[in-house]
Amino acid sequence: MNTFPHPEDPEAVALARVVAREDDASDWDLLHAIAARDDGVWRRLALALHDDARLRAALRPVLAAADEVALPAAPARLPSRKARLAAAGAVAAAALACAALCLLPERRAANPTDPAEHHELPRIVLQARPAPGGRGTEVVWLRRTLERAVVDRVFELGTDEYGEPRPRPVDAARFAGPVRF
Amino acid sequence: MADPTEDLLIRRAVAGDRDAQAALWAWARRFVAAVLVGAGAHESEVQDLVQETAIAFTRGIPALREPAAFRGWLRTLAQNSLRAARRRAPAVPLASEPPAPDHDAFADADEVQAVRRALAELPDPLREALVLKAVEGLSQRAIAAVLGVPETTVESRLARARRALRAALARGRALCGTECPNGRNHEELR
Numbered sequence: 001m002n003t004f005p006h007p008e009d010p011e012a013v014a015l016a017r018v019v020a021r022e023d024d025a026s027d028w029d030l031l032h033a034i035a036a037r038d039d040g041v042w043r044r045l046a047l048a049l050h051d052d053a054r055l056r057a058a059l060r061p062v063l064a065a066a067d068e069v070a071l072p073a074a075p076a077r078l079p080s081r082k083a084r085l086a087a088a089g090a091v092a093a094a095a096l097a098c099a100a101l102c103l104l105p106e107r108r109a110a111n112p113t114d115p116a117e118h119h120e121l122p123r124i125v126l127q128a129r130p131a132p133g134g135r136g137t138e139v140v141w142l143r144r145t146l147e148r149a150v151v152d153r154v155f156e157l158g159t160d161e162y163g164e165p166r167p168r169p170v171d172a173a174r175f176a177g178p179v180r181f
Numbered sequence: 182m183a184d185p186t187e188d189l190l191i192r193r194a195v196a197g198d199r200d201a202q203a204a205l206w207a208w209a210r211r212f213v214a215a216v217l218v219g220a221g222a223h224e225s226e227v228q229d230l231v232q233e234t235a236i237a238f239t240r241g242i243p244a245l246r247e248p249a250a251f252r253g254w255l256r257t258l259a260q261n262s263l264r265a266a267r268r269r270a271p272a273v274p275l276a277s278e279p280p281a282p283d284h285d286a287f288a289d290a291d292e293v294q295a296v297r298r299a300l301a302e303l304p305d306p307l308r309e310a311l312v313l314k315a316v317e318g319l320s321q322r323a324i325a326a327v328l329g330v331p332e333t334t335v336e337s338r339l340a341r342a343r344r345a346l347r348a349a350l351a352r353g354r355a356l357c358g359t360e361c362p363n364g365r366n367h368e369e370l371r
Contacts, residue, residue: 059218
């Protein structure tokens with residue numbers, strides 16, 4: 001209901017409400033009252049409706065362009081900066097704890113949550129069976145993530161003569177094909 | 182956002198459900214485009230800006246705490262994308278732009294350009310309210326929530342926007358005289 005006190009022209013408000021399909025009886029009462037002394041109000045209503053149709057038609061291509069924009073490939077959940085820092089710490093600790101081959105970005109730290117650098121591949125369901133207890137289904141799946149980073153040099157993590165973990169440079173050609181690390 | 186379905190969708194998206202995020206974005210991208218147009222973005226840059234907003238959406242959605250604030254938050258993302266683009270390159274003057282190339286008939290293209298020029302003449306607050314209403318079909322209450330203003334302000338802006346659009350379109354007709362698109366040059370100012 002048009003109950004707001006407006007400094008605006010009451011006719012303009014009523015016309016806008018009709019065009020917006022938010023009109024009620026009070027708007028039409030007002031328009032009929034105006035028409036009793038100025039029937040040009042119906043022409044102005046027609047123009048307002050026409051303007052609205054023209055506006056929507058003019059903007060339709062813009063909306064169609066927006067419809068083509070999908071979300072970028074990204075992990076299921078992007079952690080907060082705090083969580084990313086915590087995760088980075090955990091990754092660093094894991095890297096030091098193992099003597100496996102590691103890739104250590106030297107020029108910059110690749111952001112593992114960057115949509116351009118981090119893609120989650122379709123999950124593989126390994127098993128689905130009735131859940132223990134008879135309620136629901138137990139599903140076991142494999143989550144796969146493809147990551148990419150640009151680095152200046154490639155290192156592997158080994159140990160020095162004291163058994164301490166130490167990175168040492170390796171030839172990148174060693175990784176020309178799929179390599180497990 | 183009062184709709185419980187939308188509310189649930191937002192909550193699932195915030196929780197990291199990728200499908201919910203995609204569905205939410207599919208619903209929200211037209212709103213983003215409307216905000217951008219309302220803020221003065223030109224058609225030629227809207228798609229890129231929507232794309233940048235999509236990236237910001239993906240990064241930021243896990244941190245959204247209040248589903249009711251979703252539209253306002255998304256509006257801020259879109260406006261930030263536009264501001265960043267403006268810092269990189271100033272807006273292209275509307276008058277120097279060619280007609281939309283993907284229209285079949287020149288008359289239609291002229292009509293589209295005439296309406297967009299008229300829309301560009303509106304002050305930002307009026308244009309934004311008008312586009313959100315006309316394109317997105319939001320209720321006045323929803324627009325008020327998005328803009329953070331009282332509902333009466335939205336109603337007032339919409340009335341002024343429609344009146345201003347009418348005047349701008351009529352001025353356009355007056356300027357083009359008998360050469361107006363589709364021969365419709367008989368409109369008059371109130």
